[in-house]
Amino acid sequence: MDCLEERFQHRLALERIVSGIARNFVMLENPTDSINHALEEIGKYSRASRAYIFEFQEDGIFMNNTYEWCREGVASEMERLQNQKINSFPWWMAQIKEGDILNIKDVSKLGDEAQAEREILELQSVKSALIMPLMQRGILNGFVGFDNVDATGNWHDEDMTVLSIAAEFFSSVFNRLSAEKEIHNAKKELEVSLESLKHLQAQLIQQEQLVAIGQLAAGVAHEINNPLGFVMSNQKTLQNYANILKGYAEYCLERNEKPALSDSDRKELTYIVEDLDDVFSDINEGLVRVKKIIKSMRIFSRIDRMTDYEPYDVKEGIENTLVIIKSRLSGLGALKLNIDTPIPMIQAYGGKINQVLLNLIVNALDAIKEAHPNSPGEGCLEISTRTKRDKNERKIVEIQIVDNGIGMTDEVKNKLFMPFYTTKKIGKGTGLGMSIVYDIVKNSHAGEIIVESTEGVGTSITVQLPVNS
């Protein structure tokens, strides 16, 4: 009777301890404390000398003692029990790897197959031990152990059920800890990715700008090389003429008489005299052209215009853009400018508006080229501006660019502002132009952009910009 009663009380106590541990684990406010507390509770209950937890490393080769409870007077072993080789204890692992609890009732009775284990335990004077496996996804990941140096056979077989529940609680705590760690790492990785994506985005936008500038530069180089070409050539020619005329002048000065002219001399002199005015005017025109395009470039690309929000002259902006891309306009059938004067200045990031104008006009010209590849004379580009009030009664300036190019299908129209969407051949477009235009108009300037297009007929893009921010 007493024995049963005792065993019943014993069992009750254990269940109470385990449910206490379970409650603690569920809340898990402080994992380290909860685990240590659990070790202590079970350790004390079983009169163990030491309780410990070993966790396997990711390489599956080594394991470390990570938690420990020692009875008063028992020395701590945790520090030296790091980087233990898992396969030094094959019997041990084999017993617990399916999730079973290992109850070593008497160390001295361990057989030959547990040689290594017996040696180690006897070295520490352990008489009996209880080992609970820590499982993660069905694989052994570590174990919880209770060593007893005083007595053998402390655990009864009927305790095993309760203990396996305790083992599962331990396992779930470690699983939860590892899951939390994974989430934390994933979050860190995402943060890093986000940073690099932001970097990438900034780089791409900058690249797009450089591509635009590059295209610009090519056209501008041509625009400057032509006038420079004939100016330099004419200047040399002028030197020639001057030498010839000098010859005659010196002759006259020396001899004080007019030189005798052969037919070829006469021909040459006549040519020079008739040509001289033209040479000077050609040179002058050429230099003026170079001056003009450089001025436009300067205005167009002032860096401070990118970040300064200040008054912007829409008419001037359109005119400058047209000067910059002049070479692309040659051959165009018709270029109509309907600038509704006066246009009020608008508050804007001038450099960005220039970028918008450049993008839209170049796109229009490309569309025209595609529609009329062999007959550019049929191409027609019309740029209009007007002042009005939008639907919210804000005063706005409207810039409309109309072309008779290939137009857009509904699909293209819908994807027009999508980053990287392009209908151009590889290498001929980054697909970022329109998304940047969209960003500049809508986000940087609180404006609107309206697209109308018919496939095979043409496209009209209207940009509305508020006069005041």
Place this chain on the structure above:
Amino acid sequence: MSKVIAFVDDEQQILRALKRLFFQTDYTCLFFDKGGDLIQYLESNKIDILVTDIRMPEMDGIALMHAVKRMQPKVIRIALSGYTDSRQILAALDSGLARLYIYKPWDNDQLLSKIEGLIRMNDQLADPSLLQEINGLGSLPTIPDLYAKITDLIEKEASAQEVARLVDSDPAIAGKLLRIANTAYYGLHTGSVQQAIVMLGMSNVRQIILTNSVFERAAYMPYAKDLWQHASLVNQGVAYLYSLCYGKSLPNHQGTAGLMHTLGLLFLATVKTDLYLELIEAVEKELQHSQTDNNQSIFDALETEFLPVRHPEIGSFLLNWWELPFDIIEVAYHYREPKPELIVNKELVAMVHLVSHVAFGLLGLTQFQYALDKEFCDANGNLTRHQLAIEDYLASLLTN
């Protein structure tokens, strides 16, 4: 009868400037501001030279050159442009569409001398008696089908992949191409035709294929292996020297200058093997008699005695006939005894002149050696100070 030059540019001021420049010359000059007008003119008239801008409305320079090439293929086509899109330009030069490309702004004197040089070389090589002599030596090598097909692809701006596929369709040529590419171009170690095309550029690949027939036929001739080794070394050496002097890499369309410059010799070896061997024997005998320090070009002196036409003329004739870039033709013609007043691209000729001389010396090919014109080398790139570096470089290539 004076030569007729047609100038085409959509800018009247450019045409006026050119008119003034050419006023004092003996050429008959015509000026058009539209390509279409010239095409119309050509329907009942002939011209000798075309100088055209590239960027023009309605009909651009490339289209115009194609049309003129079709209508009157003998016209020398020259591009004069401020357009800096190098891809289109280089493609035109590479494919032989434009013989010369001059940038705006130009230097009046240089423009004149370049055009004159081009005309002069062209006249010399178009001389019917030269053709007769060369025909008399042996039949001209046939142009492989592959070459025409590749030219077609290049003009359509095909990708390296497409061209590689075409070359791979002829495994013999593909193999040879790779072998030639790997030995004649520094740093190229590839088993992939496509990679070779990308690294060499399509035009160089095309030229290798074109001239391969000569290299092939000469393969078993005496000294052919040596001459081939020499040509590969010079090709790499010129690229190296160019980067030493100018700090950038050799322009693509000059990339085979070293490889091709002794083509005439190889051709000679295949069509007149006996004469060729006799000539070399005679040179060797002469070398034994004269002092070893005497660097006179014994080969050149004897070549004139043995042959009606010398190998530089033969080589440049062939390269011209195949419409290779003008720079390469000039090099083949002038590499041994460069006469500055006759040469347009003096810098390139000087480089090949120096490197070829060094290479002949290094390989012990004294029979083919010629005297180095230090003055010419220094006047056109200050080259002799690099001579030791080139010797070391070529020597290092030999040991690898």
